[in-house]
Amino acid sequence: MSSRLVGVGVGPGDPELVTVKGVNALRAAEVVVVPVLDSGERGRAEATVLHYVPAEKIVRVVFALNERTDRARREAAWDAAGERVAALLRRHGGVAFATIGDPNVYSTFTYLAQTIVDSVPGVVIETVPGITAMQDLAARSGAVLTEGTEPLTLVPVTAGSAVLKDALAGPGTVVAYKFGRQAAEVAEALRETGRIGDAVWGSALGLAEESIRPAGELEDGEPLPYLSTLIAPARREGGRGGKL
Template sequence: MSGTLYGVGLGPGDPDLMTLKAHRLISSARVIAYPAPDTGESFARSIAAAIIPASAREIPIVVPMRVDRFPAQDIYDKAAAEIAGVLRAGEDVVTLCEGDPFFFGSFMYLFERLSEEFPTQVVPGVTSLTACAAQLQRPLTARNDVLTIIPGPLPDVDIRAKIEEAQAVAIMKVGRHLGRLKSLLKDMGLLEQAGYVERASLPGQKVARLVDLKAETAPYFSMILIYKGDEAWTLPPSFSS
């Protein structure tokens, strides 16, 4: 019998936010796979580092970190082939994924290559979306509100149209687009309602009202949350972080 492929969500970064199932699978794993940059340490591995068994075989999936989209198909093809060899030999493979595997998670690329041939289990994780809302101390959405998740790199005209249709908005992958997004939201009269969170749950976390944020660029792990529905939810006047 072949082994089982596990896609394990690790949560946004704080190891305490891993689920009990994630902890159990990782701490007993004989083979661990995880995404890694071509320079520096793997963020996914760093979240789980304290519970990875010293005897575990590790399969880093090295994806170069670039501003523009990197054609990673060959990299995931190669990683899937290596993992398939382990699974065919009867070993389980626990694949680490920051956040949730199916919410902008890298595990989805292995899933589409391997799940038809091998038993596969996806272990959900706390998403950056809910982690940012928790740190911002404002609910995301309620009742019949429409929550729209928007990638920051989209053109202004597309972002504007999506925001206008929604009652609650999350803009992800803010990064170098921060200044442009601030200008757009100011033009739409939404700057005062927008909250900003970067590196949610991590030691370098920052939480602010977007109108108070002086920076024009942000890290990749950053998010803008807006609520414009019927509930009387407002942002705190200030944040300590």
Template sequence: MKLIGVGVGPGDPELVTVKAVRLMRAANRVYVPVLSADETGYAEITVRTHVDHDRIERLVFAPPSHPDEPDAAAEAVARYLHGIGPHGSAVFATIGDPNVYSSFTALASAVRSYLPEVTVETVPGVTAAQDLASRCRVPLVEGGEPLTLLPLGEGVGGLSDALDRPGSVVVYKSGRHLIGVKEAVRRAGRLHGALYGARLGLPGEVVRPLASADGNTAPYLSSVLVPARRTGVRSGAQ
């Protein structure tokens, strides 16, 4: 039996790979992560563009309140996999890439603890960093430049240090901290050319210079790209 983490990209259904679509259509079940059972998550919107079977199921993620509490989502997936037998498969569809700051990593580990015989595989997906760079016609990295990728779910700590180093800096999950992000980028002298994107490829998409982004209304899944200091490169964001 297999549990397959499939990256479905940042939101644009046309950025889902052929392999991802094939596996989702063939799977016994396709799980899409949500915070509550009555919501439609970003991943589900993308998945339903390509998959019309009735085997899509919302998987509610509610972190255990203490270490000894069972992981309800992992238990549900392990129970299902055990029931379908050795030749079945379940797909977990995740926005972006399943190996880049994805909830799939923790889910797969927990499922293995309940079901050691499960085989875990992943299918890469296009990341928000790649999509934002492409939409703005700015190289993400070039030559020997490094790339720093930071998730800011807990705050802007570490961002200033990253901005002081060479290369491009990408900030994920920046919505709640966008005001602080803008200030850190401004202090580093890199606000000009910095880019902001949210809901890429989905209704309500926003792509604009970071300087004009509204820090009070930015959604949680927002991305910021601060390109490397270069000469002769201009942003295409309007």
């Protein structure tokens, strides 16, 4: 029996943003794996999937998603998660893995797929694209991501504020992911580069606790959710079509 692992992007949180192809992939799989924290709390991926498949079809697998400092613990958690999913593939053949956003953009699925390829010979790896947080934030806030010849830069702030500052100093729109724990540093970088005026940030997009606010309010120093997203639009002059 051939094994197939499909990474399905389920969007940033709003269940209506899962694509038709994504829903079909979830329903076609024999089991759907969702990542959960070691605390056991339900994550966004699981909450979204439950709108489309019955709970008995879902398998919760613990990933060290909140482990940022202990590499050995993180690696051990990855190995254990990989073994669990490999066992499911051997037993069922067709397994879907639900991931928030897109499976090829800063996704847990990337690391899982690398592990599975080594442990399950002949496994077929596929992905179904999903709507990303930056796309949803752009739609909800009215921020245009890019136009004409403008570049678009996506930065994980977990890489350090210096990386963000370099991006903000350049042309085009800059999107920052995972900056909630470094909101003060992000506000400083925006201010130093003159980009804070038009920037917007959002968290829990599409959920009851959704928050979308001007980036200028980051200077308040309040704690933000880890999975916060920021858009700093390009400096645009010349009106419609000015950069074509």
